[in-house]
Amino acid sequence: MKKLLVLSAFAAMLASGTALADTSGKKIAFSNNYAGNSWRQAMLDSYAIVTKKAVEDKVVAAADVFTTADKEVPTQAAQVQNLILQGYDAIVINAASPDALNGAIKQACDAGIVVVSFDGIVTEPCAYRVVVDFKDMGKQEVEQMAKFQPKGGNLLEIRGLAGTSIDDAIHAGILEGVAAHPEFKIVGSVTGDWDQTTAQKAVATILPSLPEIVGVVDQGGDGYGAAQAFAAAGKPRPTIIMGNRQDELKWWKEQKEKDGYKTWSASIAPGVSTLAFWVAQQVLDGRKDVPHDLLVPYLAFTQDDFEAALPKIKEGGVATHEYTQEDAIAAIKANIKQ
């Protein structure tokens, strides 16, 4: 025991000797509740790239990733409690539920741990939230649709995973957009779970009962499936909003080359995990003025720039963006001004 103490004191001396930043001795954990789709894989990849470099550069001492085996809330709550016991200084979290983890998050805050949530955010006031404006994204989908289909018409909506805050926000944005553009009418709504296969099945099931559809508004990860369903049913191809997935953008490119097909694509960049990491680092660095709610833009592609992005995306992957420490500082600054 004594030997261990001496050793650790020695290690601490060494660490402080080579320190470049005030956070060089800090450990940041990443609590993740799910890893089973392309978006989450891209999220973990981006996180690994950025944090590996941060650890090598001695910006932080450790940045470990913990993924729960199931998507359940109690499992992740237990995981957060274990991270408290492990003595991490900050926890970056993609939460299974916005509210149901609050008990564990509060315990973490009480133990002096900085908690930064993103994507699946937590509502506990002591935590930080890196939020993408999903509602605006939903609204923008209808705005863009109005450009491609100026005459208006019937829309089909594809919803995401039921009961999640993200699905709720995008849906609310779409409704707001339709209210602002009365020429559009949502005539059908299906649940696609952000998954091409699920979306394809759901759209194929509802298509026969629908009138002519001019556009599909969705949540990303479901656009290609919808396109397949329309093609299989022999229905005319509507304007389908895309969600930055590789298969979606590839299909868009094929259609564009064929007849100049036009649409728009938007989604949250999986690399937002890295932004959350830098925000945690900034708070650990002693910044007191970081707002608890940070609004960051979503990643969108238009007719002109999507083809340039396509080759950079892994087969079956999703377009991402890795954030830097400067990006985080800029985002914090932008949010303080508001």
Place this chain on the structure above:
Amino acid sequence: MTALAPGTLPKSSPRGNAARARMLRSLLPALSLALVLMAIAWLNPRAISYFGFNLMLNLAIPIALATIAQMFVIAGNELDLSIGTFVGFVGCVTATWLRDAPLIGVAVLLGSIGVYALLGALIHLRNLPSIVVTLGMSFVWQGLAILILPKPGGKAPDWLLAIMSFKPPYIPFPILAALLIAAIVHFGLMRTSYGVILRGSGGNAAALRRAGWSLLKTKIVLFALTGLFGVLSGMALIGITTSADANIGNGYTLLSIAGVILGGGEFVGGRVSPIGAVIGALTLALAASPLLTFMHIPPDWQVAANGAILIIVLAARVLISRRER
């Protein structure tokens, strides 16, 4: 046991052999819990403290209660595949009605226990396989939970939060709660005469019927007890998480079955052990989460490692019960 010399045991005395195996079986849950605790102590010494046990084990209380709930059904030779979503449903009721309109909340929760009792009657009278009925019910509970709470939210009643964050001196609350649950259920099911009848209804139904006991009544009681402990589990869970989510309990179905089996229960024959079930639930809760987190496994392997730990723990149990035969 101690009176028998080791050399005289094998083959020559089958009864002594069986007794030893039974003894091993009842000790195994405690042994596996001790093993997991030792591993945790080795990996992260600071977890073995009042604060540490509080954090590591408080989410084990609802699992232990759900496991006890499942144990009652298993005691009657049935299986409940709806306990997880039922816990989620109770959670949603607890975080909404029980706080805002306590009378309605209590009525709904009592009513749901009544539904469980009716299910028991239905399964017995129509001779339906419980797996099918409860699988169907799992969708009903899930649907009701989403109706009550379409998006995550709600808040636990203050008295419940106070109970679940209770900090008794010296012994962490989760351990105290586990002891209490195990003691009460052990007394009720293993030490009272009606408890014997309840277990007997799963072990030898024909004999009980001939002796004049109503099997309909035993089944109703077993299912109602499952409902009761399911309600307690849901409330305890919300007391810890402070807020609900319609999907919050989904993982409990399989955890509770694994807990019963790990704790020395059998799928058939009314063989269950309340103390074992509680220990089994604690072991599962510890093995699945704290142990895994402390082991620092690369993220790609964490999900698989979780499964591997469960299989190892359950396999040890199976090896021992095989020796018994």
